[in-house]
Amino acid sequence: MPSFADFDRRNYATVDVATGYDGWAPTYEQTVMDEMDLALLERLHHPDWARVRRAADLGCGTGRTGAWLRGRGITNIDGVDVSAGMLAQARTRGAHTTLAEADVRDTGLSSGAYDLVISSLIDEHLPKLQPYYAEAWRLAAPGAHCVMVSYHPQFMMVTGMPTHYTASSGESVAISTELHLVSEHMSAALEMGWVLTEMAEALVEDAWIATKPKWADLRGHPFTMAMVWTRPGQS
Secondary structure: OOOHHHOOOOOOEEEOHHHHHHHHHHHHHHHOOHHHOHHHHHHOOOOOHHHOOOEEEEOOOOOHHHHHHHHOOOOOEEEEEOOHHHHHHHHHHOOOOEEEEOEOOEOOOOOOOEEEEEEEOOHHHOOOOHHHHHHHHHHEEEEEEEEEEEEOHHHHHHHOOOOEEEOOOOOEEEEOOOOOOHHHHHHHHHHHOOEEEEEEEEEOOHHHHHHOHHHHHHOOOEEEEEEEEEOOOOO
16 A cells, blocks of 8 residues: 655654644644535535434544534534643533543443544544544444545645644644555445445635635645445444
8 A cells, every 4th residue: 555655745844643733732723624524524414413312523633523513413422532732622612521532543432332433634643544443333333323534545645745734933743644545444444344325525626725825736636535434233
């Protein structure tokens, strides 16, 4: 499988995930646009958000996804993240029922307790996808959904841009970035027993180009994608 290092055009100084997001936490909300993830969630036909009773928000960050879920009437949301700095922001936001510092591959959450497992823009920090989909399967009740929002591998390969932020020093700092093809997601999830229910892709369009004019040459390229998986069975 290809490595992101083969496509990296920035060659920024790189830090581990927890260190990177701790450093990014104070400014994260000012640098992430809804078009990246929340707008993509809006387009999904599955799951039926109104029927979700309990959600596990893996890699919950500052609580953006949790707040979006709250806006859909989901009131029982447990979040985990490896970054203490991001969790501090999430606690201030107040969208989650519980928050814990933990790895998305080993959350410590209750087995079979959730009818939704959701993650947004985290898979590029996982060397392997199998442990994530295995943990999501452990958490999921029969009939539950797993929603994964990811950077599109085509975008990462075309731009050679790692996940990065601007440090207080003004330096651009990359956070350890991995490249996963769509086929890797398919193989890892199907191996666990997940069934693909829906997939959607977001393209670089006017809203992005208005904010980032340098991206004009990327118009029409896929930017992010969402996959909805279902665990067979009835809740």
